Every structure is written in structure tokens, then in C-alpha cells.
Amino acid sequence: MTDDIASREQSRKASRRGSGRPTIADVAKLAGVAAITVSRALRDPSLVSAELRAEIDTAVIQLGYAPDPNARALASARADVIGVLVPSLTNIVFADTLRGIYDGLGDGPLQIQMGNTHYSPREEERLIRMFLSQRPSAMIVSGIDQTETTRKLLESADCPIVQIMEYGDGPVDMLVGFSHFDGGKVATNHLIEAGYRRIGFIGARMDPRSQRRLAGYRSALEAVQLFDPKLITTTLTPSRVSLGGQLLADALAKVADLDAVFCNNDDLAMGVLFECQRAGIAVPHRMAICGFNDLDMMQVAYPSLTSIRTPRYEIGRQAVQMVLDRLAGRPIASPIVDLGFELKIRESTMR
Amino acid sequence: MTDDIASREQSRKASRRGSGRPTIADVAKLAGVAAITVSRALRDPSLVSAELRAEIDTAVIQLGYAPDPNARALASARADVIGVLVPSLTNIVFADTLRGIYDGLGDGPLQIQMGNTHYSPREEERLIRMFLSQRPSAMIVSGIDQTETTRKLLESADCPIVQIMEYGDGPVDMLVGFSHFDGGKVATNHLIEAGYRRIGFIGARMDPRSQRRLAGYRSALEAVQLFDPKLITTTLTPSRVSLGGQLLADALAKVADLDAVFCNNDDLAMGVLFECQRAGIAVPHRMAICGFNDLDMMQVAYPSLTSIRTPRYEIGRQAVQMVLDRLAGRPIASPIVDLGFELKIRESTMR
DNA sequence: TTCCGCAATGATAGCGCTATCATGTCGTCA
DNA sequence: TGACGACATGATAGCGCTATCATTGCGGAA
Numbered sequence: 001m002t003d004d005i006a007s008r009e010q011s012r013k014a015s016r017r018g019s020g021r022p023t024i025a026d027v028a029k030l031a032g033v034a035a036i037t038v039s040r041a042l043r044d045p046s047l048v049s050a051e052l053r054a055e056i057d058t059a060v061i062q063l064g065y066a067p068d069p070n071a072r073a074l075a076s077a078r079a080d081v082i083g084v085l086v087p088s089l090t091n092i093v094f095a096d097t098l099r100g101i102y103d104g105l106g107d108g109p110l111q112i113q114m115g116n117t118h119y120s121p122r123e124e125e126r127l128i129r130m131f132l133s134q135r136p137s138a139m140i141v142s143g144i145d146q147t148e149t150t151r152k153l154l155e156s157a158d159c160p161i162v163q164i165m166e167y168g169d170g171p172v173d174m175l176v177g178f179s180h181f182d183g184g185k186v187a188t189n190h191l192i193e194a195g196y197r198r199i200g201f202i203g204a205r206m207d208p209r210s211q212r213r214l215a216g217y218r219s220a221l222e223a224v225q226l227f228d229p230k231l232i233t234t235t236l237t238p239s240r241v242s243l244g245g246q247l248l249a250d251a252l253a254k255v256a257d258l259d260a261v262f263c264n265n266d267d268l269a270m271g272v273l274f275e276c277q278r279a280g281i282a283v284p285h286r287m288a289i290c291g292f293n294d295l296d297m298m299q300v301a302y303p304s305l306t307s308i309r310t311p312r313y314e315i316g317r318q319a320v321q322m323v324l325d326r327l328a329g330r331p332i333a334s335p336i337v338d339l340g341f342e343l344k345i346r347e348s349t350m351r
Numbered sequence: 352m353t354d355d356i357a358s359r360e361q362s363r364k365a366s367r368r369g370s371g372r373p374t375i376a377d378v379a380k381l382a383g384v385a386a387i388t389v390s391r392a393l394r395d396p397s398l399v400s401a402e403l404r405a406e407i408d409t410a411v412i413q414l415g416y417a418p419d420p421n422a423r424a425l426a427s428a429r430a431d432v433i434g435v436l437v438p439s440l441t442n443i444v445f446a447d448t449l450r451g452i453y454d455g456l457g458d459g460p461l462q463i464q465m466g467n468t469h470y471s472p473r474e475e476e477r478l479i480r481m482f483l484s485q486r487p488s489a490m491i492v493s494g495i496d497q498t499e500t501t502r503k504l505l506e507s508a509d510c511p512i513v514q515i516m517e518y519g520d521g522p523v524d525m526l527v528g529f530s531h532f533d534g535g536k537v538a539t540n541h542l543i544e545a546g547y548r549r550i551g552f553i554g555a556r557m558d559p560r561s562q563r564r565l566a567g568y569r570s571a572l573e574a575v576q577l578f579d580p581k582l583i584t585t586t587l588t589p590s591r592v593s594l595g596g597q598l599l600a601d602a603l604a605k606v607a608d609l610d611a612v613f614c615n616n617d618d619l620a621m622g623v624l625f626e627c628q629r630a631g632i633a634v635p636h637r638m639a640i641c642g643f644n645d646l647d648m649m650q651v652a653y654p655s656l657t658s659i660r661t662p663r664y665e666i667g668r669q670a671v672q673m674v675l676d677r678l679a680g681r682p683i684a685s686p687i688v689d690l691g692f693e694l695k696i697r698e699s700t701m702r
Numbered sequence: 703t704t705c706c707g708c709a710a711t712g713a714t715a716g717c718g719c720t721a722t723c724a725t726g727t728c729g730t731c732a
Numbered sequence: 733t734g735a736c737g738a739c740a741t742g743a744t745a746g747c748g749c750t751a752t753c754a755t756t757g758c759g760g761a762a
Binding site: 066068074079096098113114134187240267274277296299301302 | 417419421438449453458463465480592593596618622625646651652657
Binding site: 040049076197 | 709710711712713716717718719
């Protein structure tokens with residue numbers, strides 16, 4: 001064994017190239033077979049007889065051989081990589097989804113290559129171009145608001161594509177998510193039914209998903225003639241807990257008799273709660289608060305906060321499952337999956 | 352142009368291999384130069400005359416050429432990938448650090464390949480093996496508690512290695528972080544100075560960094576003869592806001608006269624605050640709370656919460672900077688960087 | 703018996719790029 | 733004036749793997 005390695009080192013040095021690590025040829029020589037047989041034994045053991053398989057396994061272990069994914073990708077025109085594009089890393093929503101994706105992959109051969117689009121369609125397009133250039137096994141992208149060019153790029157990529165986080169028609173290929181419009185509508189209807197009349201909307205960042213929640217909110221209020229543009233307070237600033245308080249103050253300055261707020265997300269809702277506590281505004285009696293996403297902290301806050309629970313982790317799991325099914329040639333039940341959401345009613349909206 | 356593409360398509364179909372996308376040879380033919388010149392023009396334009404560069408740029412745009420990273424990696428024995436290993440994706444701490452890493456990379460050629468070790472040294476070892484097999488340009492790993500084997504693997508990898516999040520001696524290569532022991536000590540000393548005497552420690556997950564914070568806490572209390580093992584309440588469960596309340600209840604059951612808690616992290620601190628509000632325990636008069644990390648919500652909570660601000664984002668930036676400097680052959684000021692931390696004193700510890 | 707099909711293995715030829723060395727063309731300095 | 737080096741470009745030969753086709757041997761159908 002030592003001799004094998006030594007002589008290989010020797011020849012590497014002579015050629016002045018190569019990684020210095022054992023190659024499939026080294027394994028083949030040691031096992032007394034052709035390289036291609038080693039390749040087969042590694043990729044699909046059923047193609048090789050049991051005896052040779054044993055020989056090869058021994059050689060692999062003895063040399064500590066690990067296939068070079070780059071060479072494999074080049075030769076087979078397909079990299080064992082899934083490109084994942086998210087608009088933000090700070091947003092816990094995407095952290096949960098990523099976790100679902102990683103968990104779904106388990107310890108299989110597929111790796112994740114992640115890109116952060118920073119909510120920019122231009123950046124998304126650049127990243128997709130870059131990712132596709134390595135011919136990934138699949139792509140998972142956030143949202144359905146790609147530019148026309150981006151859509152074309154994805155359509156012509158010959159790998160499974162999953163759009164995640166939203167629900168809608170006409171996906172590029174497959175889609176897993178839920179309806180943000182409905183989420184906003186259900187939350188707002190709940191506030192209406194609970195007896196609130198001056199229901200504000202507080203939103204940060206206002207990306208496409210936030211816009212759809214806002215549209216759902218508006219639609220619910222308009223249906224009962226309670227809509228008033230002054231009720232909406234938004235900013236393009238990224239969401240933070242500390243922004244919630246500021247936005248509530250802004251909202252109250254415009255609408256003194258505000259009696260409820262539907263927040264774009266839980267961070268803002270939490271900020272609103274703290275601001276109410278500080279300003280002595282009783283929740284839920286003088287002010288109701290409803291969040292979105294239902295982070296863990298919502299149920300232990302005091303008072304506990306109503307929110308829309310979203311299936312973030314499950315979206316990641318499901319997206320990966322669809323990719324794996326497709327790559328394995330298994331049939332996909334439906335290319336469009338609505339994972340829904342759930343209204344969690346808590347103290348903050350129970351007057 | 353159309354002809355070029357058409358004829359290329361033709362020859363691809365004949366050979367039945369290839370990706371169907373333009374290659375460097377196509378660009379070379381169109382620009383009337385050798386392939387290697389295109390390669391040079393793309394990687395280091397200063398190696399090629401201005402005229403040829405212009406020709407090549409035109410051809411690249413005309414064909415929509417994008418280099419194949421796999422082929423490049425194979426030929427140059429170096430992938431444009433940085434392997435990043437984090438123990439958790441849910442933990443906002445690592446999300447911030449990842450953001451720093453991505454931002455530090457900007458839109459350069461380097462891509463991130465991330466692995467989630469789930470706080471398991473075994474898993475970390477497996478992932479490092481897997482990552483190294485593609486000869487990454489660099490590796491960034493969390494913590495300094497690798498197994499002996501993992502350390503050896505990293506030491507023999509001929510690429511820059513940065514260990515992040517902690518401060519300590521003898522890094523594998525480079526290291527960026529801060530001292531968790533000191534953080535725990537400073538926080539605890541602050542509580543002592545503020546006049547608290549029965550200071551508890553509340554911790555979840557209890558990974559190596561949590562252990563070091565605990566050690567700092569203990570050392571501070573022992574120095575003034577205030578240490579008591581009953582003051583420590585920990586669990587191996589992953590941290591969540593909702594866990595903070597439970598742990599506080601456990602702590603109070605053991606130590607009825609508890610008058611302060613130093614929490615392992617801000618999530619727990621927030622949970623403790625909510626539990627105090629719910630139970631009618633006045634903060635900071637009957638109970639002081641100190642967190643760790645200083646998330647944005649700490650300063651707007653009511654009362655605002657004291658915490659140790661940690662340079663999470665900066666760690667990511669700095670780690671990438673060191674990698675880039677090293678790859679560019681620039682000198683590194685110091686291979687070990689202590690980014691420190693800052694005690695943020697707020698209402699929750701001001702009796 | 704003959705032939706066909708299938709399973710197991712091998713030989714060959716790339717995948718698309720870059721390391722390495724070779725070649726040609728200047729300007730420059732003794 | 734000629735030799736030398738610096739610079740720009742090209743030819744060649746892989747990097748480590750797999751697609752593709754070829755070969756071999758064997759059992760069963762005709």
C-alpha cells in the first residue's frame with residue numbers, strides 16, 4: 001500500500017499536474033479491473049458482479065479514494081448540485097425553508113449552492129445565469145416574480161425547477177407554497193369578526209409577497225366597506241423588530257382611532273407589542289395585533305400574539321422531495337402544491 | 352451569428368455529447384484566436400492585447416458564452432468554491448455570519464457551498480471530507496472543537512482555512528471570533544456590580560460555545576464567592592424563545608430567591624422576560640435579565656434587555672477578507688483576529 | 703445445432719478548460 | 733549589429749471521469 005502511494009506520488013511530481021490524490025485509475029489498477037468498471041461499481045453496484053465489487057470496495061478503502069465531483073460533472077454534463085436562490089438570509093422564513101431543504105437532502109450526494117438575491121430581480125437573473133452555467137441537477141427559486149428573461153432562462157434549462165413560497169398558476173415547472181393573498185385576507189377577516197373597525201396594515205420591505213398580503217387585507221376590508229388608504233403604513237426598509245414601534249407611531253399619527261393592526265410579519269408585530277406596552281396602550285382592548293408566519297415567540301409573548309402559521313420548513317422539504325422524485329424518474333402527483341397556512345388565534349386579538 | 356450557432360448545434364447532435372452550449376472553442380473560432388487566448392482574456396485581461404480583447408469580448412457577448420466552472424475546476428485543480436460549515440441554520444447568529452460571508456464575496460467568481468453539521472462532530476467530519484474532495488478554494492468552519500481526524504484533514508488540505516466564531520490559540524490556519532468565556536464573565540460581572548446576588552445561568556443546546564460562556568459565568572461568581580451549582584439550569588434541547596420561560600420556572604423551583612439570570616442567548620432572555628411579565632415578576636426589580644448576542648429586538652423590548660453584542664456579521668466579512676487576501680497572495684496582518692464584543696446595558700439590569 | 707439476446711466487462715474517445723512549453727516579434731543595450 | 737529578454741500568442745497534452753460502442757461468454761429459443 002505504501003508502495004502504491006509512493007509510486008503514484010512519484011509520477012505526479014514528474015508530470016507536475018494533478019491533485020496528488022488517488023484517481024479512479026489508481027483504484028482500477030489496484031483492483032485489477034478497468035476504470036470504467038470502478039465507475040460503474042461506484043455509481044450503480046448492480047451493474048458489476050459481486051466479486052469485482054468486493055475487490056473494488058477494498059481498493060477504494062485502501063487508497064482512501066473519493067471521486068472528483070468536478071470531473072464527474074464534466075464527463076456526465078450534470079453537476080450533483082442544486083442551486084437555491086433566496087432573497088434574504090436574515091429573514092428567518094428563509095432560514096427555516098433552507099433547513100427543510102438541507103434536511104430533505106439528507107446525506108445523499110446532492111449539494112446545495114445557495115445564492116442571495118437581496119430581493120433584486122436583476123441579481124436573481126445574474127445568479128441564475130451563473131448557476132445554470134454549471135448545469136445543476138435542479139434549481140429552487142423563491143417567488144414567482146422573475147423577469148421575463150429569467151423565466152426564459154429557467155424554461156430552457158433542462159433540469160427540474162421548483163418555485164417556492166407562493167401559490168399561483170403557470171409555474172415554470174413545479175411550485176410549492178401557499179397564497180399570501182389569502183393569508184392577508186384570512187387575518188383581516190378575523191380582526192373584522194373580532195369586532196375591530198379601524199384596522200391598520202403595517203408592512204416593511206414590501207416585496208411581492210408582502211404586496212399580496214396587503215392586497216388580501218385590502219380586499220377583506222373593502223368587502224365590508226371598512227377600507228381607508230390612511231390605514232396603510234409601509235416602508236421599503238427591511239423588516240426589524242425595532243421598526244414595528246416606529247411604524248405603529250406613524251400609523252397612530254395618521255389614524256388616531258386605530259384599534260387593530262395586521263402586520264406584514266411577526267418581527268413587526270412584536271415591535272408593535274413592545275411599543276404598545278411602552279406607550280400604555282392596552283392589548284387587545286385598545287389595540288389588537290396580528291402577525292404573519294407564527295414564529296415560536298408569538299405564542300409565549302405576553303399577551304400572546306395572533307398570527308398566520310406558514311409552512312416554511314415543509315415547503316423546503318416538499319420542494320426537495322419533488323426534485324428527488326423527478327431526478328429518480330418517479331411520477332409527481334401534482335406539479336403545483338398548496339401547503340396552506342393556519343390562523344392561530346391568541347390573546348392579542350381577543351377583546 | 353445564426354449560422355455559427357446552427358452549425359455548432361449540428362455538430363453537437365452528431366457527437367451526441369456536450370452540453371449544447373457554446374464553448375471556449377466556439378468563442379475562439381469566432382474571434383479568430385486560439386482557445387487559450389480566450390481563456391487568458393477571461394481570467395486576466397492584462398495578458399492579452401487590447402485589440403484581441405475587444406474581439407473576444409464581442410464574440411463572448413454574441414454567443415452568450417459562459418465558462419463551465421466544472422471544466423475549469425478540473426483543468427486547474429481548483430474549484431471556485433468556498434466550503435462553509437455551520438452547526439445550525441435556524442440560529443440567527445449563523446444567518447448573520449453567512450450574510451457577512453455572502454456580502455464579503457460580492458459578485459466575484461467565488462461561490463459558497465454550505466453544510467449544516469447539526470452540532471455533530473461526526474457530521475462535520477463527513478462534510479469536510481466531501482467538501483475537500485472537490486478541492487475548494489477555501490474552507491470556513493465554525494468553532495475550534497473539531498475531532499482530531501477533522502483537524503488533520505484540514506491541515507493537509509492545501510487551501511486557506513478559517514475557523515470562525517471563537518477566539519483561541521493554535522488555529523488550524525486562521526481564526527476570527529471572540530472569547531465566549533470573557534463574554535460570560537463580563538455579563539456576570541455586570542450583574543454582580545449592579546447588586547444582584549443570586550444570579551442564575553440559563554442555557555439551551557449547550558454546545559462548546561455555550562459551555563465557555565457558562566465557564567466565564569462561573570469564574571466571575573467564584574471570584575466573589577457567589578457561585579452555587581443550583582444556580583445553573585441547562586438543557587440540551589435547541590434554543591427557542593418558548594424554552595426561556597420553562598427554564599426560568601425550573602430555575603425558580605430550585606432557587607426561590609433567584610434575583611437575576613444570565614441567559615445563554617437572546618431567545619431565552621426574551622422567553623424569560625415574557626414569563627416574568629406573565630407571572631408578575633418585576634423586571635429589573637425582582638429579577639434582572641441579561642442576554643447574549645444582542646439581537647435587534649433587545650433594545651426595543653419593554654423593558655429593554657441588557658445583552659452582549661457579538662460581531663456576527665463582521666466575523667463573516669472578516670473571514671472572507673482573510674480568504675481573499677490569502678488567495679490573492681496579499682499578506683495577512685494576523686492569522687488570529689479577536690473581534691471582541693460589547694456589553695449593552697439596558698433597563699433589564701438597572702435596579 | 704445454430705443463432706439470438708442478455709449480462710458483464712473493456713477500449714476508446716471525449717467533456718471544456720488550463721498548465722506548460724514553444725514560437726514569434728519587438729525594443730534595447732552593449 | 734546582434735544577442736537577449738520581455739511580451740503576446742499558439743500548440744499540445746492532459747485534468748479525472750463517463751458516454752458510447754465493442755467484445756466476450758453463456759443459456760435458451762428455434
